[in-house]
Amino acid sequence: MAACIVCEGNIDIPEDTEEGEIIECPECGIELEVVSIDPIELAPAPKEEEDWGE
Amino acid sequence: MKFGILVSYVRFEEKKIFEALQARNIKFDKIYDNEIILDYQRDNTSYDLILDRSISHTRSLQCLKIFNDWGIKTVNNWKVANICGDKSLTTSVLVSKGIPMPHTMIAYSPESALKAIEEMDYPVVLKPAIGSWGRLISKVNDREAAEGLVEHKKTLGTYHHSSFYIQKYIDKPGRDIRVLVIGDKIATAIYRKSSHWLTNASRGATAEAFTVTSEIEELSLKAAEAVGGGILAVDILEDKDKYLVIEINYTPEFKLLHETTGVDIAGMMVDYAMEVAKK
Incomplete structure (x- = not known):
């Protein structure tokens, strides 16, 4: 469990969460990046850049 | 390994x-x-x-x-x-290999872009040569819109907007076909459906399983081979009685494909990568 950095809501962090994973706060809906697993550290998800895609 | x-x-x-x-x-x-x-x-x-x-x-x-x-x-x-990764290069390669695509032109100044658009006739689609997920793609229906868009691109655009990639708009039946090619095989395929003319998954398109016909299989494999092969998503439009390749993605997202078809795409990708490693 971690606190949303925007609304401080509770976010469940499953055991198989990976560094670099993008998760969504169930309370405010903001997307966050898991920048560290141990300890859990969240940051705002990066903004889409011009050369991003598939 | x-x-x-x-x-x-x-x-x-x-x-x-x-x-x-x-x-x-x-x-x-x-x-x-x-x-x-x-x-x-x-x-x-x-x-x-x-x-x-x-x-x-x-x-x-x-x-x-x-x-x-x-x-x-x-x-x-x-x-x-x-x-x-570059629509201009993709188009040049595919067209040179005889893969059917919508009529496409490229120009490098607002004046020549407008001339190309008028020659192609409306509606046309303007796309950044580099970019994905339907970002900054515009359907242009008339001269007034074209003039405005071209001016905006010139004034506000960055390096990637310094060329004008212009494609004939295809009045597709509310869907496109995404075919995932892995090596020399078709992994799976879906229809991507939307009421909007853009049918990218990132724009909220829904999916339906697509049964690959021999015609689509041949076209997809040929298109993938033309760009060098590998793990590739070939996007195809239906234009009345013919199929047109619109683009090929080289790091394809496959969530929608997986959820729609249940095919173990990740497993197939890993197996293919191991084959390449052993060659």
């Missing part, structure tokens, strides 16, 4: 690939493209194969080229990334 995966972020697709590798007892490193430092003078990796899942075309292309020059095999290789 040392296996690496170049990633920007870990999405559904990358998690599935990690799971597929773990299920096969293949050890791997996650190589984060925002942390990597590559020394051109010294091969500071020792990978047998690197699977590219970066979402940045710039990072993909530059890293793949360096890896390939060091002798590291990659999926896909840098040449494929170079072609598929």
